[in-house]
Amino acid sequence: MTVSRRRRAALGAALATSLLAAGCGGGGGGDDGAVTLDLGLFGTFGFEEAGLYEEYMRLNPDIRITEESVERSADYYRALQTRLAANSGLADIQGIEVGFVADVAANHADAFVDFATTENADESLGHYFDWKVEQATTSDGRVLGLGTDAGPQAMCYRHDLFEQAGLPTDRAELATLWADWDGYLELGRQYEASPTKPEGSSWVDSPASVFSASVYQGETAYDDEDGNPIPESSDGVQAAWEDASAAAADGLTANLTQFGDEWNSAFVNGAFATIACPAWMLSYISTQAGDEGAGTWDVAPLPGGAGNWGGSWLAVSETSEHKEEAIALVEWLTAPEQQVKRFTSLGYFPSSQEAAEDPAVASATSEYFTGAPIGQLFGESAAAVRFTPIGPYDTQIQEAFTEALTTVGGGTDPDDAFQAALAEIEQITGG
Amino acid sequence: MTIASDDPRVAAVTAPPPDAPPAAPAAAPRRRRARLTRNRWGYAYVAPFFLLFGAFSLYPFLYTAYISLHEVRLSDIDGAEFVGFGNYTALLQNEFFWNAARNTLTIGILSTVPQLCIALGLAHLLNYRLRGRTFFRVAMLMPYATSIAAATLVFGQLFGHDYGLINALLQGLGLDRVDWEAGTLSSQVAISVIVTWRWTGYNALIYLAAMQAIPNDLYEAATLDGASRWKQFIHVTVPALKPTILFTIVVSTIGAVQLFGEPLLFSGNGMTNGGASNQYQTLGLLMYDQGWTNFRLGQAAATAWAMFLIILVVVGACALIARRRARAER
Known part of the structure; x- marks a missing residue:
């Protein structure tokens, strides 16, 4: 779950204050001897929605669970950084996202419980895909947290809009037509040229959709093997920029900023026909598009092969007053059975290999997405993913590129926009 | 300070005998101490403002100046490196x-x-x-x-x-x-x-x-x-x-x-x-x-x-x- 979910009211400075206030609240025991555990999360992890908190509290009557969630992961990261720097205000359990896990691992690993040395380490780490544990492991072998979901990607599309524009709507047929990004863009040009396409709709929501999907299909995305940023020379960036800037320059996109207000409104208004969707995007789409959108969406494989965008971990703060209980809760929430439930109810794809291979996952279909075999689609994508190295500035670098692509959609020359993005990135990495 | 102005000691302290210059160095601190004690309620009244001002304005102000002379990232605050006016x-x-x-x-x-x-x-x-x-x-x-x-x-x-x-x-x-x-x-x-x-x-x-x-x-x-x-x-x-x-x-x-x-x-x-x-x-x-x-x-x-x-x-x-x-x- 990368960037996040709906962003409603006031953010800004007010947000940071309310976060701090919220984060300072937890940790205390209740009057009746119950232990309250608080989770500081971002976006929607879906524990609450999948009924997992309730189930855990039923199984453990002396535990209370509270959750504070921030819409955008970038805002969450900002608050987390502040609390880590001040070494206070951390919740018992904090969510960590792939965009900044490398930064936390490098600088603040000692603020979190090392899951490589917990009592149940063998069991709690044993069921994961190797890469999921590796990404959260520090150079000296500490494991920051236990993985929740992964972000294998597919392409979500509106089959009703496709039909109106006279395009094929069959998943298998589309999969061959957009086996690569050129095929996808070609189909997009057909869509835009179609005299019968719904007025005011574009082929894809944003150039960022193409970029963020394609960039993880390369050998490298934003960083080299050692985690140093290489935005200029990375093959993933090169290819993704070419595809995405072509989409933007040819006017195939609605040129929206992902996770912005207008983007959210656009789901309801049918302003775009396709959107690259990591598994966690499914519940975002169904939330935004609402009941009216049910049965209008479908899922097909991603152009250009598999790719992974996003994924998170749960970490336990060393400063937590109830470390034992928090560790137990995290182990339970991330156990294969719970990962299966999160996928079948909300579409968050397991980062646990055991869960991913569970028949309930492999055979899952989504009614909302017109019965698409999401278990098979995301399972195949997850199995084929090649993981790109991660670095400490991935969140900001991705933002710099996707923002620059928005200007291409507004008429800026792609090469100029690329240089502008590199200049912005230099501000972040310090050149 | 009306409380202080009708204090009888004022005359004694502020008018040392002109023909006794050696007494002057001793008189100065005494005079200051006297004024401090006389005005202490005044200081007490303004103290809350200055404490808050010090904690939330002056300290951040000076600390910002200090930080601005260093290359420092939020994730690694202890790793600050002095760079002089490099940032400027x-x-x-x-x-x-x-x-x-x-x-x-x-x-x-x-x-x-x-x-x-x-x-x-x-x-x-x-x-x-x-x-x-x-x-x-x-x-x-x-x-x-x-x-x-x-x-x-x-x-x-x-x-x-x-x-x-x-x-x-x-x-x-x-x-x-x-x-x-x-x-x-x-x-x-x-x-x-x-x-x-x-x-x-x-x-x-x-x-x-x-x-x-x-x-x-x-x-x-x-x-x-x-x-x-x-x-x-x-x-x-x-x-x-x-x-x-x-x-x-x-x-x-x-x-x-x-x-x-x-x-x-x-x-x-x-x-x-x-x-x-x-x-x-x-x-x-x-x-x-x-x-x-x-x-x-x-x-x-x-x-x-x-x-x-x-x-x-x-x-x-x-x-x-x-x-x-x-x-x-x-």
């Missing part, structure tokens, strides 16, 4: 800084000038005997009482490209939709509208208060001389308001240099870069972007100090001009 020289060569400075200046002009002119006009109108005058005066202050965040979010929606009310109106009039957020001038105009909307009433109220202090005889005399309402406004009202106008210019200018909330929230997507091509990134926003998105605290602190110096220069220039004017008129 880097800032002067930084295209983002100059871009933000330019944006701050243009947005400042676009918002301050109409804001003060409209405020002056409004105050003049409200100075007449109108029916429901109190209602208008209160209504005028409403925007000022609205939170920046709420106002900006509403305006952000109004200025939206696809579903915004303003574009819907433009289209209704047969005009083209404007991508307010994406354009340089259009986004700056939109932000200036928010600032103007918010602050006009406040300034109008200040002008109004000052106008009511202008003696009525001046207007009567002007009327006798056959001056029209407009002439009265130009030749009586405006000159009498000069100190007030200067005050509002200074306050608005400081506000303009620090402009932050509006451009931050205007994007509607939580981005801190002031638009995809930084088209409405102000200095305040640049500082926030450097510090809280890029986590480069040293750089952000240097920007903060640069902003402070800019404000000092601008306010100093205003004061100087005002003094020159005042002297010339005398």
Whole structure:
């Protein structure tokens, strides 16, 4: 779950204050001897929605669970950084996202419980895909947290809009037509040229959709093997920029900023026909598009092969007053059975290999997405993913590129926009 | 300090015998101690303010200066490295800084000038005997009482490209939709509208208060001389308001240099870069972007100090001009 979910009211400075206030609240025991555990999360992890908190509290009557969630992961990261720097205000359990896990691992690993040395380490780490544990492991072998979901990607599309524009709507047929990004863009040009396409709709929501999907299909995305940023020379960036800037320059996109207000409104208004969707995007789409959108969406494989965008971990703060209980809760929430439930109810794809291979996952279909075999689609994508190295500035670098692509959609020359993005990135990495 | 002034010791302490110079060194500390004890309640009364000022203004102020001399990231605060004025020289060569400075200046002009002119006009109108005058005066202050965040979010929606009310109106009039957020001038105009909307009433109220202090005889005399309402406004009202106008210019200018909330929230997507091509990134926003998105605290602190110096220069220039004017008129 990368960037996040709906962003409603006031953010800004007010947000940071309310976060701090919220984060300072937890940790205390209740009057009746119950232990309250608080989770500081971002976006929607879906524990609450999948009924997992309730189930855990039923199984453990002396535990209370509270959750504070921030819409955008970038805002969450900002608050987390502040609390880590001040070494206070951390919740018992904090969510960590792939965009900044490398930064936390490098600088603040000692603020979190090392899951490589917990009592149940063998069991709690044993069921994961190797890469999921590796990404959260520090150079000296500490494991920051236990993985929740992964972000294998597919392409979500509106089959009703496709039909109106006279395009094929069959998943298998589309999969061959957009086996690569050129095929996808070609189909997009057909869509835009179609005299019968719904007025005011574009082929894809944003150039960022193409970029963020394609960039993880390369050998490298934003960083080299050692985690140093290489935005200029990375093959993933090169290819993704070419595809995405072509989409933007040819006017195939609605040129929206992902996770912005207008983007959210656009789901309801049918302003775009396709959107690259990591598994966690499914519940975002169904939330935004609402009941009216049910049965209008479908899922097909991603152009250009598999790719992974996003994924998170749960970490336990060393400063937590109830470390034992928090560790137990995290182990339970991330156990294969719970990962299966999160996928079948909300579409968050397991980062646990055991869960991913569970028949309930492999055979899952989504009614909302017109019965698409999401278990098979995301399972195949997850199995084929090649993981790109991660670095400490991935969140900001991705933002710099996707923002620059928005200007291409507004008429800026792609090469100029690329240089502008590199200049912005230099501000972040310090050149 | 009335408590102290009738203390009989005053005479004894403040009038040492003139023919005893060796006693002077001893008298000085005693005198000071005496004054301290006499005034201790005074110090106690002002202490809370100075404690808060010290903790929340002076300390951050000095700490920012200290940080600005270091290369430091939020994720590794203990790893600060002293770089002298490196952050400042880097800032002067930084295209983002100059871009933000330019944006701050243009947005400042676009918002301050109409804001003060409209405020002056409004105050003049409200100075007449109108029916429901109190209602208008209160209504005028409403925007000022609205939170920046709420106002900006509403305006952000109004200025939206696809579903915004303003574009819907433009289209209704047969005009083209404007991508307010994406354009340089259009986004700056939109932000200036928010600032103007918010602050006009406040300034109008200040002008109004000052106008009511202008003696009525001046207007009567002007009327006798056959001056029209407009002439009265130009030749009586405006000159009498000069100190007030200067005050509002200074306050608005400081506000303009620090402009932050509006451009931050205007994007509607939580981005801190002031638009995809930084088209409405102000200095305040640049500082926030450097510090809280890029986590480069040293750089952000240097920007903060640069902003402070800019404000000092601008306010100093205003004061100087005002003094020159005042002297010339005398």
